[in-house]
Amino acid sequence: MQPPLRVGIAGLGTVGAAVLDILSRRAAQVAGRAGRPVVVTAVSARDRTRDRGRDLSAYRWFDDPAALAVSDEIDCLVELIGGEEGPARAAVEAALGAGKHVVTANKALLAKHGLALAAAAEAKGRALAFEASSAGGIPIVKTLRESLAGNGIARIYGILNGTCNYILSRMEQEGSSFAECLAAAQQLGYAEADPTFDVEGYDTAHKLAILTSLAFGSAIDSEAIYVEGISSITPLDLRMADELGFRIKLLGVAERVGDAGIEQRVHPTMVHKTSPVAQVMGVTNAVTVDADAVGELTLVGPGAGGSATASAVVSDIADVAAGTFGAPFGRPVAGLERAERAPMQRHKGGYYVRVTVHDRPGVAAGVASRMAEADISLESILQKRPPGADRDKLGRSGEPVPIVLITYEATEAAIRQALGEMAADGLLAEPPQVIRIERD
Ligand SMILES: NC(=O)c1ccc[n+]([C@@H]2O[C@H](COP(=O)([O-])OP(=O)(O)OC[C@H]3O[C@@H](n4cnc5c(N)ncnc54)[C@H](OP(=O)(O)O)[C@@H]3O)[C@@H](O)[C@H]2O)c1
Numbered sequence: 001m002q003p004p005l006r007v008g009i010a011g012l013g014t015v016g017a018a019v020l021d022i023l024s025r026r027a028a029q030v031a032g033r034a035g036r037p038v039v040v041t042a043v044s045a046r047d048r049t050r051d052r053g054r055d056l057s058a059y060r061w062f063d064d065p066a067a068l069a070v071s072d073e074i075d076c077l078v079e080l081i082g083g084e085e086g087p088a089r090a091a092v093e094a095a096l097g098a099g100k101h102v103v104t105a106n107k108a109l110l111a112k113h114g115l116a117l118a119a120a121a122e123a124k125g126r127a128l129a130f131e132a133s134s135a136g137g138i139p140i141v142k143t144l145r146e147s148l149a150g151n152g153i154a155r156i157y158g159i160l161n162g163t164c165n166y167i168l169s170r171m172e173q174e175g176s177s178f179a180e181c182l183a184a185a186q187q188l189g190y191a192e193a194d195p196t197f198d199v200e201g202y203d204t205a206h207k208l209a210i211l212t213s214l215a216f217g218s219a220i221d222s223e224a225i226y227v228e229g230i231s232s233i234t235p236l237d238l239r240m241a242d243e244l245g246f247r248i249k250l251l252g253v254a255e256r257v258g259d260a261g262i263e264q265r266v267h268p269t270m271v272h273k274t275s276p277v278a279q280v281m282g283v284t285n286a287v288t289v290d291a292d293a294v295g296e297l298t299l300v301g302p303g304a305g306g307s308a309t310a311s312a313v314v315s316d317i318a319d320v321a322a323g324t325f326g327a328p329f330g331r332p333v334a335g336l337e338r339a340e341r342a343p344m345q346r347h348k349g350g351y352y353v354r355v356t357v358h359d360r361p362g363v364a365a366g367v368a369s370r371m372a373e374a375d376i377s378l379e380s381i382l383q384k385r386p387p388g389a390d391r392d393k394l395g396r397s398g399e400p401v402p403i404v405l406i407t408y409e410a411t412e413a414a415i416r417q418a419l420g421e422m423a424a425d426g427l428l429a430e431p432p433q434v435i436r437i438e439r440d
Contacts, residue, residue: 003036004036006076007023007040007041007078008042008043010044010045010062010065010087011044011080012044013045015310016078017052017053019310019314022314026314030318034322036321038321041074042062043061044062044064066091066094068091069094076127079095079105079106080313084108084111092109096120096121096126101127101325102129104130107207110130110220111207111210111222112222114210115333118329118333119333127316128328130210130316131315134207134211135285136285136303136305137312138299140287151291152293153256154255156254156287158251159287159303160203160252160285161207161285162282162285162303162304163185163192163195164198165249165250165285166191168230168233168250169281169282170184172247199229200229200231201230201267205266208264209225214329216262218337219339224262224341225264226267232433233248233268233435236354237352237435240382240404244352244380245273246272247273248271249278250269251267252266253265257342257346261340261341264341267435271438272440275438284303345412347411347436348412349438349439350379350406350410351405351437352404352405353434354405354435355405355419355422356432357403357429358399359399359401363427367422368381373418374414374415374417376407376414377407400429400430406437415434419434
């Protein structure tokens with residue numbers, strides 16, 4: 001058997017500690033697959049005195065993860081600190097510069113610096129592996145990079161943030177508000193004290209940036225992503241969605257749109273109740289790939305959690321030990337396409353538009369005619385009058401009432417134009433709600 005792969009783990013939190021556990025529990029299995037043992041020789045975290053419930057005496061301790069990264073005692077740095085800059089970036093750059101392999105779960109770092117880090121790994125002929133960075137325990141990185149190598153991919157989309165899916169699922173099941181369900185998610189440890197990063201879609205965007213590059217062979221371009229979060233979704237939208245045969249999910253979607261390039265977007269999305277991603281409730285993640293040879297593929301599983309994420313990290317470590325790794329993004333950095341950014345204004349699809357209007361004569365007709373003038377065809381209109389209000393003989397109360405419009409395929413620009421005209425006409429009692437519909 002070859003000499004062991006010597007691993008240094010930087011970060012011993014939720015994921016790092018679980019990686020230590022799997023590597024010790026599955027040592028023989030990993031060695032058998034890799035053809036050589038994997039041994040952890042050194043570790044680093046912020047606080048050496050913290051009781052981690054594990055005996056760390058066999059590992060050399062480094063206060064500075066960048067010093068661990070260049071240590072002669074390791075062949076592979078496993079970076080599980082997190083963050084796009086700071087100690088994580090310093091350690092990964094130092095490791096690659098020193099000719100070490102790197103395994104990381106750090107989506108923020110990859111979304112921002114993935115291309116430069118891949119180039120650094122390539123220059124040294126070393127691995128930069130990141131299965132855990134997108135959708136946690138779901139093996140989507142290797143699926144895209146290896147298993148689907150013979151496919152042309154038209155679209156990839158998924159539920160990539162368990163916090164958002166938990167909140168939307170609970171809002172739907174209980175009819176509660178976003179704020180109530182966020183508070184419940186925080187109590188259960190599913191949401192951070194500052195939830196902005198998750199609920200405003202940025203975490204999903206980081207993961208989408210990585211998946212887009214792998215799916216389309218394009219250079220990672222996180223700045224091209226249109227991002228909208230879930231905080232504006234109301235129980236009324238979820239009820240309306242239900243009546244119309246949809247569920248609302250926060251999706252990350254990347255799609256090749258003809259000559260216009262690649263569209264990347266993160267936003268609350270209406271998905272048909274029968275679609276695979278609509279079945280995914282709670283903190284679970286799911287990714288669907290439209291691939292031309294194999295057809296549609298959906299992978300569902302845990303997107304977070306120590307053990308599930310460590311499962312993906314250990315699979316990368318085993319690849320490094322076996323020497324079975326290629327270009328981080330599936331092809332050499334110079335061969336990655338610099339794709340056009342398809343602008344959101346030109347996005348085409350169906351739309352759910354909820355406008356709140358004063359229940360007065362001519363208002364519904366005014367809304368419909370502004371849509372028609374913008375060349376938008378309506379598939380259905382739903383008007384919900386609140387019970388109990390005083391009404392004229394035609395049943396109108398003068399109170400604000402929601403009208404929900406489902407459109408056939410329209411452009412984002414046309415929808416925004418129609419809503420702008422309605423606002424200028426004084427038809428809207430509240431800001432409108434716009435939710436894009438994703439085709440199956
Ligand atoms: N948690 C998940 O479910 C999950 C899922 C997918 C991907 N990820 C990714 O995995 C990575 C780790 O996440 P996590 O949840 O395990 O984070 P975590 O529980 O917060 O752990 C972070 C670890 O980094 C250490 N650390 C922080 N600053 C440091 C520094 N300056 N020097 C040395 N060590 C430092 C901390 O040390 P102390 O322990 O001493 O404070 C801690 O052990 C992140 O990139 C995250 O995005 C996590």
